Amino acid sequence: MRILIVTHVVRKNDGQGRVNYEIVQTALAAGHCVTLLAAEAAAELVEHPRVRFVRVATSRLPTRLVQYQMFALRCGAWIRAHRKEFDVVHVNGFIAWASSDVNAVHFVHDGWYRCGFYPFRFLRSFYHAYQVLYTWLNIACEKWSFRHTDVIVPVSQKVAGEVRALGIGGARVQVIHNGVDIDEFRPGASERAHFGLPEAPFVLLFAGDLRMSRKNLDTVLHALVQTSAEVHLAVAGILHNSPYPAVVESLGLSERVHFTDMVMDMPALMRSVDAFVFPSRYEPMGLVLLEALSAGLPVITVRTAGGAEVIGADSGIVLDDPDDAAALAAAIMRVAGDSGYARGLGERARDVARGLSWQAMAERYLTVYEQVHARRAAQALPRECATEAVKL
Template sequence: MAEPRSICFYTPSTDPSGMGAHVLDLIAAFAGTVDVSLMARALPQTQWLLDRARDLGAETVPLPSPRDPRFAPLVTAFLAARPADVFHCHVGTGSENWDGVRLARTAGCPVVVQTQHLPYALSSPRRRQAYFRAIAPVDRLIAVSAGLRRTYERIGVPTESFTTVANGIAPLVHPVPRAEARRVLGLDAHQPVVVTVGRLTHMKAQWQLLDAAPDLVARFPGLAVVLLGDGPLREALVERAASLGVAHAVRFPGHRPDARLLLAAADVFVLPSKCEGMPLAALEAMEAGLPVVATRVVGSEEVVVDGVTGALVPFGRPAELGAALAELLADPALRRRQGAAARRRYLAGFTRDRMAQETAAVYAELLQTAAQPALTGSAR
């Protein structure tokens, strides 16, 4: 199979978050063996992605909005100066602008790939038509979970257009001791601790965890519920915790770049999301050897094995979420057993190396096809 000599990653996202972490893992895996570049929006909330990609050895191209008249000339000029064998676009829900894909195809990139990071959740027929127009230049779509892929198949995307490559993460190189993580968060050494990580948004649905907190605090008086992350719902969640009488037990440390390190403070990890693609936070918790309690939604249900590596509960039922957390908080042996199983599951199927190898296989297959002469005898 053919192998790429150069890969250009691109995301039009204005808030890349977990998608950005995914792109960085691919850059880290490929940099040093092929020429790697990244095009991303030039915004305060995306600068971290450009900076870290540069640190990993990628050439970076800060881009204005696709609506800016400078956008197309910048993309075209870069791809002319540094031709890419593979142009790999990363999008979330399907609402982003795909002009980069169209420009890459026009520039002659042999292979154009697009990874979908979130389930298709748009109901507008106009937006659906726009999505199909946008993916027309794409050679292959990659889904980060099988459940996510099915949401696109339901709107008519052909099955053969997709390859599923489950998310993967690199192991944590320098973990911190439990005591240090708890010190940083202002937690006692022996109190029970539940942690969730994610932006404070409707999609992450942290309200369910807060609604479960009163019963948990009544049963485990020293309990700390830690919501690592920030977002538009922070004030509403703080007010909700106060109205439920659990403000003393709920911590809002805000966004922390060391959030993954601080998982060492947890006894149990919880992810009460309304929807996911394939949650990196849950994979990070598994790598840390934590049992994971999650809602049974797309992505999460492919990560957590109910009763083995944690628990899956229906979305919108805080009492069941609380019961699953209580079972683990009350049983240290169960926590250890399920945490160890979670780490084994991470090692078996959710590593960065596995993700990069499967992504490289997609590139190689498409490059080989692109190199084959057409029936007329001309190259593609």
């Protein structure tokens, strides 16, 4: 097949970019030709003989809103000019003013806007008004994009529900969960000293953006107050402009919370802790949650976190309310207080992750491509036969 993938970035160290990177690698291994219409792509892909990289320049106009629209206009014009060259056109959400065959949906702005934890208010300030307008525009653009594609591929059932809430027919929706590197993220020897973590206590890990409340570190900290003093917390994320060190001090947790700042070797950090806590108030599909499962960690999460849907009662703990600190504390103590229970959760979590490898994810995308290609070929055949009959 001749495949066109339209995205901003295709590389390993980027969430959405990693998804597209793995799809490209698997498509190339299967003998297909891939064109990347993007702002940036990994060098090893660009150098491949069956990869064509078409760089889309990023606009220098002010505001992200205008920059994204310029990117979408440029991509749309290029797709319309070259559409006949491809068997499958794969876009990612709203990224181009052009129709597509496959739309991989990693985030739905309408779902974020209506989830109950959306932080911006139109009349609060100029910054808030801009953020609301940005969200509204994205909602409208995503609706248009979803209506102008053949197959919609949400990255979780949570995201699929948000797509359907926009009035998009369920028959066109095929969920493909994001993947995880099960070789990179695996159980192994602890390296606590390397991360400045104490050797003796039970250590939880929280990883995420420490500048926003959506990831919900505040509830984790309030839950930690209600647990045993032997339970510690490692916090991985950029500390600059984060309010949480001050919150930790105000709660009297300075001896039990260990900020690692940005961690480049997350697999090693996950091998150095005892459990993973992820009560995100809103998450389409958290890659870090899948990485924790693959590392064989007991995972404590909430239903509002995309990815929780892959966890069963034997592979993790899924709570109902992300803001219930007492319930979170009880779950933490259940895992921390029973090593056999924790070990069983971790072993089953690893089993779940094996079915969510990058290879398995990419092969599911290729199956969708093949279905689309076959359907397009079948639709073209009657037209070709009719043309031939006219010639006769």
